[in-house]
Amino acid sequence: MSEMITEYRNENTKDIDLLSTIDIVRKINEEDKLVALAIEDETPNIAKAIDMIAKQFLMGGKLYYFGAGTSGRIGILDASECPPTFGVPADMVTGIIAGGDKAIRTAVEGAEDNFELGEEDAKILTDQDVCVVISASGNPKYLLGVLAQADKVNCRTIALTCNHKALILEEAGLSICVEVGPEVIAGSSRMKAGSVQKMVLNMLSTGAMIKIGKTYENFMIDLMPTNEKLKDRAIRIVSEIAGVNNSTALQKLLECGWSVKTAIIMLKCNMDKAQAEEALRKNCGVLRRTLNSFSKL
Secondary structure: OOOOHHHOOOHHHOOHHHOOHHHHHHHHHHHHHHHHHHHHOOHHHHHHHHHHHHHHHHOOOOEEEEEOOHHHHHHHHHHHHHHHHHOOOOOOEEEEEOOOHHHHOOOOOOHHHOHHHHHHHHHHOOOOOEEEEEEOOOOOHHHHHHHHHHHHOOOEEEEEEOOOOOOHHHHOOEEEEOOOOOOOOOOOOOOHHHHHHHHHHHHHHHHHHHHOOOOEOOEOOOOOOOOHHHHHHHHHHHHHHHOOOHHHHHHHHHHOOOOHHHHHHHHHHOOOHHHHHHHHHHOOOOHHHHHHHHHOO
16 A cells, blocks of 8 residues: 555644644644645646536536545535536536445445455446546545546546545546645644545536536526525525516526526517527537627627
């Protein structure tokens, strides 16, 4: 096994059990400040990963996150937020944790050390998909099994780790290695390493969704307004983009079943629901492209 940098002791926090509560908080906060700066060094590789994912999305592929323990849970979190935020199918971005759904809440003994389990879980992959393996140490045999199976079906692979000596870096097609040093509590990779993973996965999914047209400017125009907060957001988005008051925006949203993009096209292009839907269909559902096609007429 390669060396686990994530297990080192942090020299700055050796006395943490002797500190006052406020000083414990300050120590943790000081360490957390390192995370964004460390990610900055890997932005070129993160950008390459986003372009890879977006390309496969446009070809009908899917994105899969694989991880064990904290890393698996963070992958599931990011994946589960994509449908309500971007209006995509539930299986377009999927998080898979070693040991199955039970492991989301309860540790499953030995799951991360099981190469064959990783191979089995990864049989869901195809040559159209992108597989992201996530691990602070980068050494779980489970993830090496995932990568082995991904390679068999020519699935594109990305490794996200906090250890430049990680074994998964040797096996993945693209690597993102964000080293943030030892944790406040030695080996507690749910801390800085977990923050790295959350931030990078946010970039991957959000960046890819932007690239395939799931936003207009910085609005989430494919959101699914399933509660009062999101319905209010949908009204404000339509109102601002179409340049109408909230009452008019609400009226159009009710007419088109709360489809933000359809309502905007109806208002800006003076169309009925069927015409707006057809215009969007011809432009692959991309709002900016649809609006531009009519501005040129």
